Amino acid sequence: MAGAQTQRTERGPGRPRQERVTDATLEAVIELVTEQGVKAVTMDAVAARAKVSKPAIYRRWPSKQALIIAAAETRVGPLSVPDLGDIRAELREVLTARSAAYRLPGTARLLAELVASAAEEGGARGEYADFTDRMMAETRTVLQRGIARGEVRVDVDIRSAATLVAAPLVYRLLAEGELPNTRLVDDLVDLLVRAVGQPAAAAPPEPGNVTSGIDTAGRGNKP
Amino acid sequence: MAGAQTQRTERGPGRPRQERVTDATLEAVIELVTEQGVKAVTMDAVAARAKVSKPAIYRRWPSKQALIIAAAETRVGPLSVPDLGDIRAELREVLTARSAAYRLPGTARLLAELVASAAEEGGARGEYADFTDRMMAETRTVLQRGIARGEVRVDVDIRSAATLVAAPLVYRLLAEGELPNTRLVDDLVDLLVRAVGQPAAAAPPEPGNVTSGIDTAGRGNKP
Amino acid sequence: MAGAQTQRTERGPGRPRQERVTDATLEAVIELVTEQGVKAVTMDAVAARAKVSKPAIYRRWPSKQALIIAAAETRVGPLSVPDLGDIRAELREVLTARSAAYRLPGTARLLAELVASAAEEGGARGEYADFTDRMMAETRTVLQRGIARGEVRVDVDIRSAATLVAAPLVYRLLAEGELPNTRLVDDLVDLLVRAVGQPAAAAPPEPGNVTSGIDTAGRGNKP
Amino acid sequence: MAGAQTQRTERGPGRPRQERVTDATLEAVIELVTEQGVKAVTMDAVAARAKVSKPAIYRRWPSKQALIIAAAETRVGPLSVPDLGDIRAELREVLTARSAAYRLPGTARLLAELVASAAEEGGARGEYADFTDRMMAETRTVLQRGIARGEVRVDVDIRSAATLVAAPLVYRLLAEGELPNTRLVDDLVDLLVRAVGQPAAAAPPEPGNVTSGIDTAGRGNKP
């Protein structure tokens, strides 16, 4: 996957890499960022925590950024949504799954670190782009199935719409500084279906659709 | 504003702070990030460029992050949209203005740095939240005016909808790594009006609405 | 004396200098060096302690070095030994007086600071030389009186002998890191009288000559 | 030696320290102090000159002071005087050797820095005491040999006498601000032999004993 040139399957001569090192390193990154924040994720700290040497880490990932991308991907990796026969159900599925991933402790910091490292020029720009692209593939698939089914208007631009779908949860997490909750997911599903759907198809859906009930506090526009 | 405790108006005893220092410093940050990227924004470099000493900078902002937040705010500060009588026009106004700000060179890097610094606990967390909140106020105002006019459905949650409006441009910039263009703005206006508008009101708008034509390359769902 | 251009007796126009400032500053230097060591003697710290402003200090002494010299001189200033009619008695007087001064708390640090600042080229080199010269004048006088009396050999070089007299106490203090005690003074008086005296005149002196009895621990060549 | 924990002979795991770094650093200190004075001895300057990184220096010596002590010791390290069979010859040997060391350019500044750093409490106090003690050991040996030979009076206190021997050269250098010359050495040898020797043994020695003739200007007590 991203960063780690782990496809060493040909097995040349010499001592093979120990899987333990790879696993312990990624785990250490997650633990550190969760427990002590982004600033604690030092290569030395990771090495010490994972009981691994720094060269062993750099043999696997070419830079700190690449390592963090790899760690992030264990949390918010690509998703595949089965054909549920209904655009609304599939969008809900995507948003619910992503929301759950984002709610895991430490994920916000991991993503923030990612965003920051991607803004630098020299670095892991390409790897980051790949990562993002993989994360949006699922959404594009859902939208395209919707077009095929006739649920989604044909004049909807897939790329723009995919951005509209993927953006809000991340924005809530990183820009607004809050965990995305069920309430937001419900609202978004409704808004997005209306945005991309056929004018007639925006009918009132299932009554009482609160699924996982993480929290629903703060309902209502005017308090 | 964020970071700089600028309310020094009471004038106690002693030599007052020179406004020149504050201004030159912020300007130097913008110039450096624009011309040479985030990595060039060193405190020493800023000081040298602004012809100012490091202690003078640290007297104003407690850390590099706080300085960067302050610099970012000079770029993407709050916005006020006049009542244009039409939700579609007002949304277009908001997105166009934001898009223009994001397209300024260096802004992406500045925002990325902001996001990263906000994820850390000890630091400028509160200042960052304030900053974001101010940036979303404009959108909430537009939506509320839409409700008042009857253009926006009353059951639309303002907060969720505001997130849906504000998120895509930033996401395009930071996550997808591209500048938001006219194409995206046009698509978003259309999608958002359908998302929040009355079912009937989603009528075909003005024919031929490409306004500023920054770039429109890459049209079409399947390239 | 050294450094302070205090001879402002002509009284030009404007507010006259307050004696309080000069005194409090010197006192603050002594207190700080005594209580907290050399490193605590900061111009800001001195100013704060003396309740005086930095410019007021710099109006009196041109540099930190000059201030420290002035402060040191309040401790180990020049000495005048009356004619006691006997070289041994006069040498004892000189060494006892100096020893007492060196034993005051903080003096070692003050002198060390002096030595260090004198080694720098640009600074208060001349003022320091004057200071040292004044301190050795007393010894030269004593030796010359000894020659006049016929107690000291005429072929003794005054300058070399003066160095031999003045050096040991300071060396014990700064190089060996111990306070000079009565024991050392007694031994030195005996050794120095033999060194400069007429061969016959090196007779056994008064029996039981321990004067002030500060401490006499550690007697005997082989412990 | 002082400061550098050089006894790394056991060779633990990890990359061993490069001797080149240690050597080049000490050399750079000497060169800088010689050519440009104490004020030029900046850690950055030393690092640059030695082509070594600052952390590498701080790995060896805990502070700037410790580094300077170590550098000083390469100049004025301990001395061993062979048994010359004569107290006068041995004293001359000690003083001549020390004098030569003190006359090396930069040594005065190095020693001054040493004295200053020793006056501070927290720092390299112990290392400095050791350094001084080693430097005086040679003198104590000479005196003890003199007692054994019967040249030195048995009631002479070795410690006091050693201070009397060691002090004048350093005092001339640091307090009077002049390089010790042959003249001073000659005078001191004569004075010291009389001070510690048997009353009869203070006979006039070799006639015309000016050895190296570095400078002999300023002879004569009354100009």
Next chain:
DNA sequence: TAATAACCGAGACGGTACGTCAAGTCTTCGG
């Protein structure tokens, strides 16, 4: 079975930036 190649832990290394501190100067107000 030996050689060889790649791995591993430990830690030193160069480089670069950080945030702090002190010296000495300058600027404002008030006496």
Next chain:
DNA sequence: CCGAAGACTTGACGTACCGTCTCGGTTATTA
């Protein structure tokens, strides 16, 4: 003009982190 207060420049300090390199030593595949 003096004095208090405090901002200012300059320049060095000691620390932290990144990514690399160098040890001694281990583990597998090849010869």
